[in-house]
Amino acid sequence: MPPVSTVGPGRRPPREEVRRALLDAAAQVFARQGVDGASVGDVAAAAGFTKGAVYSNFGSKDDLVAALVEDKVSAYLELGLAAVSDTDASLGDKARALGDRLTRAADEQRDWQLLFLELWQRAVRSGATGGAFVDRRRELHAAVTDAVTAHLDRAGVAPPLPAAELATLLMALSNGLALERQIDPAGVPDDLFGRVLALVVGDPGAS
Amino acid sequence: MPPVSTVGPGRRPPREEVRRALLDAAAQVFARQGVDGASVGDVAAAAGFTKGAVYSNFGSKDDLVAALVEDKVSAYLELGLAAVSDTDASLGDKARALGDRLTRAADEQRDWQLLFLELWQRAVRSGATGGAFVDRRRELHAAVTDAVTAHLDRAGVAPPLPAAELATLLMALSNGLALERQIDPAGVPDDLFGRVLALVVGDPGAS
DNA sequence: TCTGCTCGATACCGCTCGGTATCCAATACC
DNA sequence: GGTATTGGATACCGAGCGGTATCGAGCAGA
Known part of the structure; x- marks a missing residue:
C-alpha cells in the first residue's frame, strides 16, 4: 500500500522546523514518561512524524538526548x-x-x-x-x-x-x-x- | 543437560535471607543503572540468583520496586x-x-x-x-x-x-x-x- | 521540463525484556 | 525413611525496542 501523503497535502516543512518540533516533543514526552520509558517512535509521533525523521535529524536516541x-x-x-x-x-x-x-x-x-x-x-x-x-x-x-x-x-x-x-x-x-x-x-x-x-x-x- | 547445583553444594538459604539479598542487590543495581535500565535478571544475578528467585519472592518488577x-x-x-x-x-x-x-x-x-x-x-x-x-x-x-x-x-x-x-x-x-x-x-x-x-x-x- | 539530491516514511532485523510454565532438589513433617 | 511441599533454576514466549536499508515524494538549479 503506497503512502497517501501522511501529513497534509504533501508540503515539506523546512528542516529547522522539523528539528524544533522533534526537540519540543522530546522534552514533553521524555518528561512525562522518562527517557527510558519513552521510545523514539513516541517522540516522533508526538511531533507528528515517524522514527525516520528522528534518525535523519539526530544520529541516535542518545544524540537526541544530548541535543535536548x-x-x-x-x-x-x-x-x-x-x-x-x-x-x-x-x-x-x-x-x-x-x-x-x-x-x-x-x-x-x-x-x-x-x-x-x-x-x-x-x-x-x-x-x-x-x-x-x-x-x-x-x-x-x-x-x-x-x-x-x-x-x-x-x-x-x-x-x-x-x-x-x-x-x-x-x-x-x-x-x-x-x-x-x-x-x-x-x-x-x-x-x-x-x-x-x-x-x-x-x-x-x-x- | 540437568542442572549441576548452581550455587554452592546445594545449600538452600532461608527465604528471608534470599529476600534481603535481592532487596540489597536491587538497591545497588537500580541506583547504578536506573530502574528502567536494569533488568530483573541483572538484579537477581547481582544477588547470586536467577530471575526465578525474584518472581518467587516478589510478584513483578513493580512489586520489587515497591518493596524497595x-x-x-x-x-x-x-x-x-x-x-x-x-x-x-x-x-x-x-x-x-x-x-x-x-x-x-x-x-x-x-x-x-x-x-x-x-x-x-x-x-x-x-x-x-x-x-x-x-x-x-x-x-x-x-x-x-x-x-x-x-x-x-x-x-x-x-x-x-x-x-x-x-x-x-x-x-x-x-x-x-x-x-x-x-x-x-x-x-x-x-x-x-x-x-x-x-x-x-x-x-x-x-x- | 528534466535531473539529481534531500530527507521523511516504511518495512524489517536482531535483540532484550518482563513474565510464565515447568521441573526438580532440598527441606519439613510424621 | 517415606512423603508432601516449598522455592529457585530453566526454558520459553510475545512484545517492544533501537537501529538500518530502502524507497519515493518534493525541491532546487539549469
Missing part, C-alpha cells in the same frame, strides 16, 4: 539569569521577589522540572565531569555569583556568606523546594522561598 | 531521625553538627541518593497522592517538625519561621545541597550546610 540537554539547559540558564535581573527595591524585597518568581516558574513548568531531574541523574551516572549539562550548570552558577555580588555591593551590606556560596545556596534551595513542592504542594507555601532568602541576607522584613 | 521503597525509605526515615537526636550544645552548634552529619551521610551514600531521586520521580509521575514514598516522606516531615520544635523550645529562642516551615526548609536544603554536591563536589564546602542552618536560626557563630 544543549537546547533546554541553555534556555534554563537564560531564564535563571532573567530572574535575577535588578530592581531598585531594598535587598529584602528583591530577595522576596526573586523567591516568588522562581517558585512560580517551578509551578508553571512541572514537566520541565521532571526532565531536569532526569538529566541531572544521567549526568551524575555517566561520570559527572565533561558533560554539557555540568558545563551549563557551572555557567549558571558563575552568573548567579556575579549577580549576587552586584546586588550585595549595591545594597552595601556585608554578605553573611561568600557570594559563591550564596549562589550555591540559592540554586540548592531552588531545586530542593521545587522537589518538595512537586510531591507535596501544600507543604511549601508560595512565599516560603522568598522569606528564607530575605532571612539569609539579614532582612527579615515586616511581613 | 518500603524497605529503604523506612531506613532513611530512621537515619533522618537519628541525625536530629539531641545534644546539650548551643543551638548554633547543634545546627552545625546536624549539617555536617547530613552532608557526610550524603557523601557516603551516593548510590542511595541516586536511587532516592529516581523513586522521587516515580512517585511524582504516578500521581503523587497515596504512594508509600509520599507517605513516608510525610512521616519524616512530621518527625522533623517535632524535633525542630523541641530544640527551639529548649533553647528558648523565637523561631524565625514556623517549625513546620523550618522542617520543610531543612529537608529541601538537604536534598538540594546533596544534588549540588553530587554534580560538583568542590562547589559545596563540607560545612556549608551547617553554617547556613546556624545562620537561619540566628546564630552566625564565631570562626
Whole structure:
C-alpha cells in the first residue's frame, strides 16, 4: 500500500522546523514518561512524524538526548539569569521577589522540572565531569555569583556568606523546594522561598 | 543437560535471607543503572540468583520496586531521625553538627541518593497522592517538625519561621545541597550546610 | 521540463525484556 | 525413611525496542 501523503497535502516543512518540533516533543514526552520509558517512535509521533525523521535529524536516541540537554539547559540558564535581573527595591524585597518568581516558574513548568531531574541523574551516572549539562550548570552558577555580588555591593551590606556560596545556596534551595513542592504542594507555601532568602541576607522584613 | 547445583553444594538459604539479598542487590543495581535500565535478571544475578528467585519472592518488577521503597525509605526515615537526636550544645552548634552529619551521610551514600531521586520521580509521575514514598516522606516531615520544635523550645529562642516551615526548609536544603554536591563536589564546602542552618536560626557563630 | 539530491516514511532485523510454565532438589513433617 | 511441599533454576514466549536499508515524494538549479 503506497503512502497517501501522511501529513497534509504533501508540503515539506523546512528542516529547522522539523528539528524544533522533534526537540519540543522530546522534552514533553521524555518528561512525562522518562527517557527510558519513552521510545523514539513516541517522540516522533508526538511531533507528528515517524522514527525516520528522528534518525535523519539526530544520529541516535542518545544524540537526541544530548541535543535536548544543549537546547533546554541553555534556555534554563537564560531564564535563571532573567530572574535575577535588578530592581531598585531594598535587598529584602528583591530577595522576596526573586523567591516568588522562581517558585512560580517551578509551578508553571512541572514537566520541565521532571526532565531536569532526569538529566541531572544521567549526568551524575555517566561520570559527572565533561558533560554539557555540568558545563551549563557551572555557567549558571558563575552568573548567579556575579549577580549576587552586584546586588550585595549595591545594597552595601556585608554578605553573611561568600557570594559563591550564596549562589550555591540559592540554586540548592531552588531545586530542593521545587522537589518538595512537586510531591507535596501544600507543604511549601508560595512565599516560603522568598522569606528564607530575605532571612539569609539579614532582612527579615515586616511581613 | 540437568542442572549441576548452581550455587554452592546445594545449600538452600532461608527465604528471608534470599529476600534481603535481592532487596540489597536491587538497591545497588537500580541506583547504578536506573530502574528502567536494569533488568530483573541483572538484579537477581547481582544477588547470586536467577530471575526465578525474584518472581518467587516478589510478584513483578513493580512489586520489587515497591518493596524497595518500603524497605529503604523506612531506613532513611530512621537515619533522618537519628541525625536530629539531641545534644546539650548551643543551638548554633547543634545546627552545625546536624549539617555536617547530613552532608557526610550524603557523601557516603551516593548510590542511595541516586536511587532516592529516581523513586522521587516515580512517585511524582504516578500521581503523587497515596504512594508509600509520599507517605513516608510525610512521616519524616512530621518527625522533623517535632524535633525542630523541641530544640527551639529548649533553647528558648523565637523561631524565625514556623517549625513546620523550618522542617520543610531543612529537608529541601538537604536534598538540594546533596544534588549540588553530587554534580560538583568542590562547589559545596563540607560545612556549608551547617553554617547556613546556624545562620537561619540566628546564630552566625564565631570562626 | 528534466535531473539529481534531500530527507521523511516504511518495512524489517536482531535483540532484550518482563513474565510464565515447568521441573526438580532440598527441606519439613510424621 | 517415606512423603508432601516449598522455592529457585530453566526454558520459553510475545512484545517492544533501537537501529538500518530502502524507497519515493518534493525541491532546487539549469
